[in-house]
Amino acid sequence: MVESALDFTGGLVTSVSPFLQPKNSLFVANGVNPSYRLGSLIKEPGYAKQGTGLEASKNALGLFDFRQDSSTQKMLATMDDATSDDTQLFYRTTGNWTEIGAAETAWANKAGINVEMESFINYCFFVGHGTTDGFLPVGSLTGTTFSTATNVTSMPQAKYIRRYRDRLYIANCYNAANQPFRIYYSSVPSAGAITWTVATDFIDVDFSEELTGLGSNWDRLIAFTEKSAYIYDQSSFKKQWEQGGYHRTIDNSGPYMLFANNNGVWVSTGGQPENISGNVIDFFRNSNPSTWMAKVVDEEYRIYVGNVTVNGISYSNCLLTFNIPSRAWRTRELYNPITSMECVTRSGQERLSFGSSAFVYDLGKLSDSTPYVSDASDGTAAGSGAQPIHANFELCPLFTGDIEGQIKKITAFADKAVGLKLRARAIDRNKRILTPYMPLGQITQYVNTFDIEADKGVLIQVSGSEYSMNSAFSFYGLQYEVEKFATPTKNK
Numbered sequence: 001m002v003e004s005a006l007d008f009t010g011g012l013v014t015s016v017s018p019f020l021q022p023k024n025s026l027f028v029a030n031g032v033n034p035s036y037r038l039g040s041l042i043k044e045p046g047y048a049k050q051g052t053g054l055e056a057s058k059n060a061l062g063l064f065d066f067r068q069d070s071s072t073q074k075m076l077a078t079m080d081d082a083t084s085d086d087t088q089l090f091y092r093t094t095g096n097w098t099e100i101g102a103a104e105t106a107w108a109n110k111a112g113i114n115v116e117m118e119s120f121i122n123y124c125f126f127v128g129h130g131t132t133d134g135f136l137p138v139g140s141l142t143g144t145t146f147s148t149a150t151n152v153t154s155m156p157q158a159k160y161i162r163r164y165r166d167r168l169y170i171a172n173c174y175n176a177a178n179q180p181f182r183i184y185y186s187s188v189p190s191a192g193a194i195t196w197t198v199a200t201d202f203i204d205v206d207f208s209e210e211l212t213g214l215g216s217n218w219d220r221l222i223a224f225t226e227k228s229a230y231i232y233d234q235s236s237f238k239k240q241w242e243q244g245g246y247h248r249t250i251d252n253s254g255p256y257m258l259f260a261n262n263n264g265v266w267v268s269t270g271g272q273p274e275n276i277s278g279n280v281i282d283f284f285r286n287s288n289p290s291t292w293m294a295k296v297v298d299e300e301y302r303i304y305v306g307n308v309t310v311n312g313i314s315y316s317n318c319l320l321t322f323n324i325p326s327r328a329w330r331t332r333e334l335y336n337p338i339t340s341m342e343c344v345t346r347s348g349q350e351r352l353s354f355g356s357s358a359f360v361y362d363l364g365k366l367s368d369s370t371p372y373v374s375d376a377s378d379g380t381a382a383g384s385g386a387q388p389i390h391a392n393f394e395l396c397p398l399f400t401g402d403i404e405g406q407i408k409k410i411t412a413f414a415d416k417a418v419g420l421k422l423r424a425r426a427i428d429r430n431k432r433i434l435t436p437y438m439p440l441g442q443i444t445q446y447v448n449t450f451d452i453e454a455d456k457g458v459l460i461q462v463s464g465s466e467y468s469m470n471s472a473f474s475f476y477g478l479q480y481e482v483e484k485f486a487t488p489t490k491n492k
Contacts (some may be wrong), residue, residue, distance in 0.1 A: 001304045004355060005395045005462070006413075006477035008034040008041055010423040011328025014310055014396040015280040018459050024128075026278075026465070027328040028313065031391030032475075035300075035323035036366050040415065043391045043472035045364030046372035051096040052132050052319065053358040055079050055088065060355025062115030066091075066124045075353065076124065076141075077360055078103075078115040080330060087136065088127075089115050091144060102146040103139060110136050113389055114340075116447065117248070120168050121189050123151055127158040127170055135159075135174045147453045154196040156184050159248045162214035164221040168194065171223060172211040180210030182208075183223060203237050205230060212290075213247030217257045218270045226251065226261065243273050248293035248341070249303060258301045262289045265303065265322065276322060280329045282310040285322055295343045297352045298365070299324045304338040304354075335375040366472070373468040391473075393467035398480055399459055407460055408483045410450045411480070413476035415442040418471040421465045424452065424461060437463060443475070 011034050017330045026034065032041045051112045054060060054077060062078035075092045089103035089109050103126075107113070113136050117129035126137035135346035136155035140150050156179070158170035168186040173179040175198055186194040187196060205211060209225035216222065218391070220231040224245040231240040243266055245259030252258070255269045264277030277284055287305045294303035301322040307316050313414060317334040340355035344362070352363040364372035377386035412422060423437035440450040459478065 002427075003398050003480045003482065004477065005398070005480075006039065008395075008477070009038055009328060010327055011035065011279070011323070011326065012330050014283075015045060015279055015281050019399060021396045022313045023396050025396050026330075027311075027396065027461070028392060028394040030315070030393065031332050031389060032393050033330060033366065035326045035328050035330070037474075038326070039476060039487050041393055041475040041477075042366060043389065043474075045366060045368065045472065046377065046387075046389050046469075047354075047361040047363040047375050047377045048336070048372050049385070050093050050353065050360045050362050051076070054090050054097050054360070055082060056358050058082070058084070059219075059327055059339040059357055061113060061339055062117060062128065063342040063353060063360065064117035064119075064124065064301045065342050065344045065353075065354045066117070066119055066141070067345075068119065068122050068124070072143070075342075076117060077340075077355060078113070079355070080111045085109060087111060087115065088148070088273065089126075089141075089146065091352045092360075096146075100141070100144055106137055106139055106148045106486060108145065109133065114248075116160075116161050118168065119164050120163050121151070121192060121194065123153065123160060123470075125168060129159040131170075145448065151186075151197075152192050152303075154198055155186075156198060158184070158197075158213065160214045162216055162221065164216045164232075165219070167234075180305050181205045181207050183211065184390045185204070201241065203232065206239075210246075213245055213250050213259070215245070215252070215257055215259065218255070219254050220270075221251075222257065224259065230381065230432060237296075240271050241268075246289055246292060251280070251294055251301065252342075253299055253301070258296065258322075258326065259296070260284070260289055260294065260303060261291055276327065279331075283308055283315075283318070283331075286310065286388040293338065293341045295341045295352060296324075297343045297350045302341075302352060304341065321347075326388065333390055345483045350412055371472065373471055386438045388468050390465075392463065393460060393475075394463040395478075397459040397461040398482070407452055409481040410452065410462065410478055411481075412440075412443055412450070412478040414446060414473040415445045415476060416472065417445065417448075418466070418470045418473040419468055419473060420464050421442060422450070422462060422464050422478075423463050424460065425459070443473075 007024040012029040013025035030115035036250045052365040058080045060077045060079045067296045075088045083475040087107040088102045110133045113128040113130040124141040139153045156173040156175035159314040166188045166481045193485045210431040213224040223230040226244040249260035317337045319332045338354045344353045376385040378384045422441045425437045
């Protein structure tokens with residue numbers, strides 16, 4: 001009997017039993033991409049530092065691609081100062097990061113702040129909040145000039161900010177008192193400036209759940225709480241659906257708005273949202289949604305859930321990716337934790353940037369002319385701080401039904417082998433447990449044949465792993481040659 005495993009387009013599926021695992025799915029898809037070239041499992045690229053470090057041992061808690069106008073673009077990052085007393089603001093075009101000192105003066109005695117930023121009328125606007133030090137004083141930036149007055153006079157402090165049509169909106173506010181249910185909005189720009197009239201220009205939700213985020217799509221503003229979402233068109237404001245979301249998980253891909261809550265990841269085109277995370281739901285059940293963050297890059301929704309254990313497997317610094325065209329999930333364990341995320345567009349190409357301790361990194365892409373082959377490096381394979389990339393996968397178990405079988409030969413195919421090692425295991429029919437994985441060998445060429453004697457079993461599973469700073473492997477799949485045993489006699 002010959003069985004094949006050459007189709008991985010179903011991506012990662014962890015929420016079903018081995019007997020129900022779709023044949024084109026993977027039980028583990030960590031550090032491998034099944035969606036870039038259909039029919040291949042390709043090792044994911046690494047990431048590299050952008051410029052020198054900002055502040056040693058401090059996390060970049062805010063990150064923003066500030067596109068001031070068509071000719072002025074810079075990355076902005078915020079983090080605590082050396083003593084974690086104040087919040088600093090840095091910018092970078094190319095080269096190293098430079099601090100904008102006026103921001104630290106304005107943000108004195110405010111540390112541990114998740115800073116949110118939005119661009120509007122050639123300015124970047126700042127709000128934010130921290131568990132210990134509360135709300136961040138508001139501010140605006142144009143060029144490298146930071147102000148606590150320009151376009152922000154009378155602007156309340158807030159946790160969240162979003163541009164919609166011709167106004168700026170802020171949510172979960174502080175204006176002499178906490179106003180967790182309130183959204184304030186600016187005036188329409190006049191002569192290149194905006195004002196704030198807090199006595200009249202606001203909207204309130206129903207005073208039962210505080211606002212947890214803002215989004216914008218379909219020419220509408222969407223205000224989220226933990227349990228609900230409200231839609232606003234500058235005329236009417238009403239509850240749209242009974243699914244909540246968190247600000248840093250909300251992002252768009254064309255007509256799709258994606259967001260996350262404790263029930264997983266949801267997508268909407270304006271109507272009732274659809275839960276798209278059923279295949280990997282345990283990653284979300286076992287994690288705290290208020291700490292997640294996500295961005296859409298190249299039609300992929302990338303959501304960071306941190307450290308989580310699924311099916312007995314512990315994932316560290318876990319970044320989950322949902323490929324929208326193929327609707328396939330995969331994971332990537334990073335060497336560094338993520339503390340902020342942003343989608344950056346350079347020369348017409350999107351890229352994921354993320355903040356961590358002391359540094360901001362760019363995640364590589366398989367389409368790069370010279371892909372990053374290590375994590376946390378200075379851009380070279382063995383540069384300062386470079387760490388190996390861990391890639392591993394488990395294929396769908398082969399179910400032989402009621403007829404026991406023994407694997408006699410496995411033939412593996414790889415366009416690029418580059419150190420990939422395979423192992424195999426079976427479910428013992430009598431003990432009804434998984435037997436340990438046993439080595440098959442290392443793939444070294446396009447066609448690789450392994451003659452083995454595996455234990456009896458009705459479920460046979462193959463895994464692959466590679467941990468190095470080598471260039472990416474490309475695995476096409478394999479064929480099993482199984483010698484059947486006699487059908488067990490049934491008791492009458």
